Amino acid sequence: MPEVRPLDGIKVLDLSRILAGPYCTQYLGEMGADVVKVEPPGHGDDTRLWGPPFVGEDGAAETVYFLAANRNKRGIVLDLKSERGREAVRRLVAGADVLVENFRPGTLEKWGLSYAELAELNPRLIHVSITGFGQTGPYRDRPGYDLVAQAMGGVMGLTGEPDGAPAKVGLPVADLNAGTWAIIAVLMALQARHTTGRGQYLDVSLLDAQLAWHVYAAGAHFYDAPRPRRMGSAHPSIVPYQAYPVSDGWLIVAIGSEKLWRVLCRVLGLDIAEDPKFATNAARAAHRDELNTRLGEVLGTRTVEDWMKTFDAVSIPAAPIKDIDDVYADPWAAERDQVVRLPHPTVGTYFGNGFPIKASETRPRPTSAPPTLGQHTAEVLAELGYSAAEIAEF
Incomplete structure (x- = not known):
């Protein structure tokens, strides 16, 4: 046919x-x-x-x-x-x-x-x-x-x-x-x-x-909520959800649920999963800068490849930031x-x-x-x- x-x-x-x-x-x-x-x-x-x-x-x-x-x-x-x-x-x-x-x-x-x-x-x-x-x-x-x-x-x-x-x-x-x-x-x-x-x-x-x-950005306007603003790679509503420097480059980490948040804390060796300042996404968004400092101190100690092996093993959404050459070289x-x-x-x-x-x-x-x-x-x-x-x- x-x-x-x-x-x-x-x-x-x-x-x-x-x-x-x-x-x-x-x-x-x-x-x-x-x-x-x-x-x-x-x-x-x-x-x-x-x-x-x-x-x-x-x-x-x-x-x-x-x-x-x-x-x-x-x-x-x-x-x-x-x-x-x-x-x-x-x-x-x-x-x-x-x-x-x-x-x-x-x-x-x-x-x-x-x-x-x-x-x-x-x-x-x-x-x-x-x-x-x-x-x-x-x-x-x-x-x-x-x-x-x-x-x-x-x-x-x-x-x-x-x-x-x-x-x-x-x-x-x-x-x-x-x-x-x-x-x-x-x-x-x-x-x-x-x-x-x-x-x-x-x-x-x-x-x-x-x-x-515009999706949720338009929604913030229509409902007179806090407006999105320039935030680099960060997300206005989800934390952590952005790029972090590691020892040999940059890595994005995207934590979209409380379950993933607890797994992230475990693999990073951080005893903050139940800390009231970080226990919920809303709390993490309110304490974004403090949290990013804590995460950055740990993430900066290892390479992109090392972290990707760790994160892939526990299904944490993460990725290196690739240039175009890297993308098409990927199998x-x-x-x-x-x-x-x-x-x-x-x-x-x-x-x-x-x-x-x-x-x-x-x-x-x-x-x-x-x-x-x-x-x-x-x-x-x-x-x-x-x-x-x-x-x-x-």
């Missing part, structure tokens, strides 16, 4: 660039969708210039940034500022299930490619628009970037050391989070289409997606199929990180490396009915 993927037969038109949109469409492709990525003539997607680092030979080098979010796609070049380019998009839309784009509000309307106009061509079209701040509201027309959304969405205000400057997260989480919600939006609309028979317009913004992360990464290798026409071998869900029946899988600029233009235009002479005019 042939392998089935969850989005086999779904056609996706990707007009997006940079990260949130391409991240969304990369994984729609991994789930089986036929994704056609449209890039402007010249340099294409902005991230084709976002280097270093570059890989490949001079003159045909690709940026690591572009490669990271554009596998599983066929790449074509169209000039959407021209009527010829826009007409080709309309032909693509007529046969598409999903359109993903991240133009600033009003841009597609100016080109005659609004959702209302495209839905007349294809009432089953699911149109996902990803912007910085959404299609409505006072910030609608502002340009949206990951760093801006992290700043305005409260994430930077909660990230960093208590006495230090606000810090962005080490990865572009606003873009990646919005891209993930865009995937959810597509799957939601595909399911709804089974019932309604119609597509719909989906407005996804980086800032909205950041607020979806776990290969065991969980978290390293993807695919042939690439100029780079040689494309490497990427894997799909995070393991399915027993409809398994997503990578199919092709990111395209070179315009690699599939002639192929896709021919599928749309353009003659060889017409394709040459593009």
